[in-house]
Amino acid sequence: MRSTRRTRTTARSVIAVVSLGLLAGSLTACGSAAREDTSTEKSGTVTWWGWTPELSVAPQYIEKFNEEFPDITVKYQQIPIDGWEAKLRPALASNTGPDVFGLAPGAMFEQFGRFGIDLTSQAEKALGSDWKSRLAPIGVAGLTDKNGKLRALSAGSTFAGPVWINQELFTKYDLTPPRDFDEWARVCAAFAQHDVQCFTQGVAQTAFNQDTLQAIADTINPGLYTKATRGEARWSDPDLVAALTTWKSMFDNGIMQPGALGVQQYPDANNQFMSQKAAMVMMGTWYMQYTRTExxxxxxxxxxxxxxxxxxxxxxxxxxxxxxxxxGALFGDSDYGLAVNAKSTNRSAAITFATWMATASAGQQVVANALNDIASLSGVEPQWDKIELVNADVQRPALQEVIAASASVTENRLLSNAALATAIGVATTTVAAGDASPAQAAATLQSAAEAAGVAFK
Amino acid sequence: MFETRSRASRIVLQVLVTLMVLPFLFPLIVMVQGSLAGQGWENYRTVLSQPELPLFFRNSVIIALITIALVLAATMLAAFAFSKLWLRGREVFFWLLLAALTLPEVILLTPMFSISLQLGLYDTYLSVILPLAALQIPFTVLLARTFMNGIPDGLFEAARIDGATTWQSFLHVILPLTRPIAAAIVVLTLITTWNDYLLPLVFLQSPETQTITMLPQFFVGQFSNDQTKVLAAAVITALPEIIAYLCLQKLFERGLAAGALK
Amino acid sequence: MILSVGLVYICIGYTGYIATLDWDGSAPDPESVGLANFTRLFADPIFWRAMAHTVLFFVVTFTVQTVLGIVFAVILHSRIRLGVLYKIIIFVPVVLAPAVMAPVFRQIFAADGQFNELLRALGMGSLAHPWLADSATALPVIMGITIWQWTGLTFILYYAAMSQIDPEVIEAARIDGAGNIRVLTSIILPGVKGTTLAILMLSVIGALKTFDVPYLVTGGGPNYATEFLGTYIYRQSIPLADVGYGAALSIMLLILAVFFSLLVGSRQRKDA
Incomplete structure (x- = not known):
């Protein structure tokens, strides 16, 4: 306040100059050369950021890793998923980012993939020249960029498509799991008589609507949905309109819970299923963790x-x-890959850790046993005798079936085009609300997909 | 303010305010119920026994106190200048300041991040305090200036005639009269600082500097979300703010007496 | 002061620059597109819907919050029992993070939520429906939650402002036979006019920036029924990573906010 006009202008011009410098600095920072590596393959301190795994699971991985590499300290920091992009983006653009960071395929890969070093030679070193055949193909494909650079090693995969049921409620009311939509509507009518909510889904969280729509479409015309996301089929295809029509029917025939359009998948729908208020929920293989009693x-x-x-x-x-x-339908991706920050000053140790997690059988066994993700290294399956399931007789065969089927999946779940994902979300909610007919919504979706840059053949 | 001479009218007023406050109370009840669902009081015990809690609490207190001190000092001086002193271009500067209120935090993140890196503030308390204060000051200056406009110019001029310097009359005449708005500014700045999530998330990396708003992250994961403990954590987080508000209550009232000074 | 203003103006300049780019926020080679982001904005139907919601939202929340804030402040300045208790109840929503309350409100307004139960208990069961799932009722609920959250703030400001009103003036008016309503309209309201204008300005800016409540409670849905300028900026900048367009929207917000603040401000000066 006391400052005269002159000092004000000086301050201003200083600020202006500084800000221009910062701008230039922050824009060029991304392209700057790699910094010195202070670690070795066997020692160093590695910071690892991820939105997953959970704080209860990550230490298990690190502990197992330290049995083999006692001189590498791994510090894990879990960042809430809703703050992930806001926190990671500036950190990676500067020199303050983590050494290892989680990377999901799809939109996140598009944004952050370029900050990871190419790990192809590391995978080759760990698994030999046929390394690709030893890893789940869907995990490799989703984390490789247009130039063939492997930006992250998949730690494990998740798939969607199945519906999860509360077996005890089905047994209690003497109902069998539905195999088609007619049976499904009848099951829901039966549950309604007993005041049990049948199926729950958080339709307000549109990312999960994609799962249901894709699953419906896959039972009508397998693979068509994925083709449409890649521009190999049109969204106005009669089979996709039929899928939207079926989706709409769920809201009219008592399958979907009332008010689904205002419900979020987490925590709302999840809690409804967990508190046994709803008998069925649309969730993927990440729900396997809840087959364990603990x-x-x-x-x-x-x-x-x-x-x-x-x-x-x-x-x-x-x-x-x-x-x-x-x-039946199954589609999925790597849940998360581990990328090594190109600007890391602990690169060697970071590479050791990322490679171990994704390619060492010890590392992958811990992943498999946690039942969070399906291991990406072929031949690694959960050690069932070491895992306590709530009801092994019913659950184990179903889980083994899903895990076996997942090995050959080529359909993706996550979309790299965020605008297309938004457009699919809009199609599902406009149809559900009755604001657009399935045919109208499909036409809108087609033009939105074109506007979003999907090249149609 | 309202006068209620008869017993009946006093009861009417009491009933009226009770009815008006019910919609405000209802969600609070649901919330507290939610925080006791599942494991009951055990939820609170789990939250309170998080080993990081004392550290996060301390960091939040430090950040809040420094921010409040900065904001209060800058606001009172600025509001005084904008309200009582005749400076050239006063209105222009006031509006320049107000325009600063309008940008959403999300948009400011990227530029603020590069600035804090360049200044070497990243992962220090200051990297959160400075943006918080900068975003709060325009808002509080607007409030304080409005309040000071309500203080008659005559008081200030009388002090000047009595030989007081500008500085003395600010300290001894104006400042004591602004207690109610100063109390409001303290409370509002405390709320903004205490509840801020985005800035600590992005600017504070090590657990040694993180704040109390990072507490719920221990109960929310990618595919898990323990609402009962999140709500318990929210109740615990809110308590210091409510206590601070109650402690400052007297300052809001004292203004009434001060108003009678003239 | 210089620090505060300076910091923010650097950011505004930077945002203005980004608004001319086609950039995802981290790519090393942003492409300059001139004013294309702004022409796109004017042709964007969601932008206009968001603007309409913002205006409606502003009118309703400002009016209700102001009235409630004044009434609470007047009553709690009067002789009333348990005043502290009322103050706490009105104050607490201000300090609760919207992120924490969002699931609570979704529960309250769900199909089987407490609000519908309450309606049924009051014999208005026919009104019960899933409030947030319906495009027609989601926006009013969002406004209600906002009012719940921020009335405490207007209350605090009015409560502080009313302490400036000289009790002797009120006493004199009473001796002249003025009733409560007359005291309110002739003495109290004019006495807090500056505060009302300040709150008006803050509400304009607040409405333009509205983000937390709609984003967390409804995510802007269903079908953009609760999309606001603030949520739309976020949607474009973060999930869609169209930082350039998000910056263009922010500049638009800035222009609107400054314009309306100046409008209110010029009125304030005229009165002064």
Missing amino acids: GMTPSIQAAGVADPKPFAAVPIPFPAARTGGTP
Whole structure:
């Protein structure tokens, strides 16, 4: 306040100059050369940022890793998913980023992939020249960029497509899991008579609507949905319009819970299923963690149940949209890959850790046993005798079936084009609300996809 | 303000305010219920036994105190100048300041990040305090200036005639009269600082500097979300703010007496 | 002061520059597109919907918050029992993070939520429906939550402002036979006019920036029914990583906010 006009102008011009410098600095920072590496392959301190795994799981990985590499210290920091991009973006653009960071395929890969070094030679060194055949193909494809550079090594994969059911509620009311939509509507009518909510989904969180729509479409015309996302088929295809029509029917025939358009998948729909208010929920293989007694009990408590009694949650194939059709759909991606920050000053140690997690059988076994992700190294399966399931008789065969089927999946779940994902979300909610007919929504979606840069053949 | 001479009218007023406050109370009840769902009081015990809690609490207190001191000092001086002193271009500067209120935090993140890196402030308290204060000051200056406009110019001029310098009359005449708005500014700055999530998330990296708003992250994961403990954490986080508000209550009232000074 | 203003103006300049780019926020080679982001903005139907919601939202929340804030402040300055308790209840929503309250409100307004239960208990069961799932009722609910959250703030400001009103003036008016309503309209309201104008200005800016409540409670949905300028800027800048367009929207916000603040300000000066 006391400052005269002159000092003000001086201050201003200083600020202006500084800001221009910063601008230039921050823009060129991304292209700057790699910094010195202060670590070795066997020693160093590695900072690892991820939105996943959970704080309860990550130390298990690190502990196992340290059995082999005691001189590498790994510090894990879990960052809430809703703040992930806001925090990671400036950190990577500067020199303050983590040494290892989680990277999901799709939109996140498009944004942050370029900050990771090419790990092809590391994978080759660890697994030999046929390294690609030893890893889940979907994990490699989703984390490789246009120039063939492998920007991250997939730690494990997740798939969507199945519907999870509460086996105990089905048994209690003597119901069998539906195989098609007619049966599904009948099951829901039966649950309604007992005042049990049938199926829950957080339609307000549109990312999960893509799962349901893709699953419906896959029972009508397998693979068509994925083709449309890649521009190899049109969204106005009659089979995709039929999928949207089926989606709409879920809101009219009592399958979908009332008010689904205002519900979020997390925590709302998840809590409804966990508190046994709803008998079915649309979730993917990440729900496998709740087949374990020790995974389920705390999450029932978290849903607000005072006296938690674990129940058998079982994945069933997605019911066929057409009566008598073939049920089942499975599509997915790497849950997260580990990328090594190109600007890391602990690059060697970081590479050791990322490679170990993704390619060493010891590392992948821990991943498999946590039942969070499906291991990406072929031949690694959960050690069932070491895992306590709520009801092994019912759950284990269903889980083994899903894990086996996942090995050959080539359809992606996550889309790299964020604008296309938004447009699909809009199509699902406009149809659900009755604001657009399935045909109209499909036409809108087609033009939105073209505007979003999808090249159609 | 309202006068209620008869017993009946006093009861009417009491009933009226009770009815008006019910919609405000209802969500709070649901919230507290939610924080006791599942494991009951155990939720609170789990939150309170997080080993990081004392550290986060301390960091939040430090950041809040420094920010409040900065904001209060800058605001009072600036509001005084904008309200009582005749400076050239006063209105222009006031509006320049106000325009600073309008940008959303999300948009400011990227430029603020590069600035804090260049100044070497990243991962220090200051990297959060300075942007917080900068974003808060325009808002508080607007409020304080409005309040000071309500203080008669005559008081200030009388002090000047009595031989007081500008500085003395500010300290001894104006400042004591602004207690109610100063209290409001302290409370509002405390709320902004205490509850800020985005800035600590982005600018504070090591657990040694992180704040209390980072507490719920221990109960929310990628595919898990323990609402009961998040709500318990929210109740615990809110308590210091409520206590601070209650402690400052008297300052809001004292203004009434000060107003009678003239 | 210089620091504060300086810091923010650097940011504004930077944002203005970004608004002319086609940039995802981290690519090393942003492409300059001139004013293309702005022409796109004027042709964007979602932008106009967001603007309409913002205007409606502003009118409703400002009016209700101001009225409630004044009434609470007047009543709690009067002789009333348990005043502290009322103050706390009105104040607490201000300090609760919207992120924490969002699931609570979704629960309250869900199909089987407490609000519908309340309606049924009051014999208005026919009104019960999933409030947030319906495009027609989601916006009013968002406004209600905002009012719940921010009335405490207007209350605090009015409560502080009313302490400036000289009790002797009120006493004199009473001796002249003025009733409560007359005291309110002739003495109290004029006495807090400056505060009302300040709150008006803050509400304009607040409405333009509205983000937390709609983003967290409804995510802008269903079908953009609760999209605001603030949520749209976020959607474009972060999930869609169209930082250039997001910056163009922010500049638009800045222009609107400055314009309306000046409008209010010029009125304030005229009165002074």
